[in-house]
Amino acid sequence: QVQLVESGGGVVQPGRSLRLSCAASGFSVSNYAMHWVRQSPGKGLEWVAVIPYDETYKNYADSVKGRFTISRDSSKNTMYLQMNSLKREDSAVYYCTREGADTGSYIDHWGQGTLVTVSS
Amino acid sequence: DIQMTQSPSTLSPSVGDRVTITCRASQSLNSWLAWYQQKPGKAPNLLIYKASRLESGVPSRFSGSGFGTEFTLTISSLQPDDVATYYCQQYNHYPLTFGGGTKVEIK
Numbered sequence: 114q115v116q117l118v119e120s121g122g123g124v125v126q127p128g129r130s131l132r133l134s135c136a137a138s139g140f141s142v143s144n145y146a147m148h149w150v151r152q153s154p155g156k157g158l159e160w161v162a163v164i165p166y167d168e169t170y171k172n173y174a175d176s177v178k179g180r181f182t183i184s185r186d187s188s189k190n191t192m193y194l195q196m197n198s199l200k201r202e203d204s205a206v207y208y209c210t211r212e213g214a215d216t217g218s219y220i221d222h223w224g225q226g227t228l229v230t231v232s233s
Numbered sequence: 234d235i236q237m238t239q240s241p242s243t244l245s246p247s248v249g250d251r252v253t254i255t256c257r258a259s260q261s262l263n264s265w266l267a268w269y270q271q272k273p274g275k276a277p278n279l280l281i282y283k284a285s286r287l288e289s290g291v292p293s294r295f296s297g298s299g300f301g302t303e304f305t306l307t308i309s310s311l312q313p314d315d316v317a318t319y320y321c322q323q324y325n326h327y328p329l330t331f332g333g334g335t336k337v338e339i340k
Contacts, residue, residue, distance in 0.1 A: 148329070158277065158320055160328055160330065163329075172328070208276055208277075213279070213282055215283065218324040219267035219279065220277075223278070
């Protein structure tokens, strides 16, 4: 069955970098668009970035554009989120997600999330 | 960006009640709207996509309706397991945006 397992979260100082990984199983990341979605403690959901199945583009929320980079390694069936110049407001649980098979960018599978805390 | 407004923000119905949650978009979505359920400490779970299509494995007491800018999630008979926060999400345009959530508790 489909499984998404995030790793790489932790406590990091403002201005530093962190790389999140998402190991996928039960499907190939080459066949689906994949997204990162985050949720600040006690808050709602915020979409962060998308990489489509064919990597013809990458799209980012304005709040992370120029600082975060989404990528994938099909040979490892893994997606990544490189986060640079981290700010306190980037503190959140980061979810790796897979887009549904029907038309459009709805999300049919979510990982368990990895917590990123940006603090000095 | 498309703004998504959910109402109410909290609900306290009784078991067996019919529950309705509304989601309004700042511009037309056609039918490109999804609903998710999130239980405390867990990741969200897809309930409905394309406004009214029930995701496989989701109980039939959940249904969605609407088109354009106004959408509804209905739970026909609330069960104790339905205690959760519910979010709508538009996928008509990037950036994808979510509603602020509706917390459903049992009275």
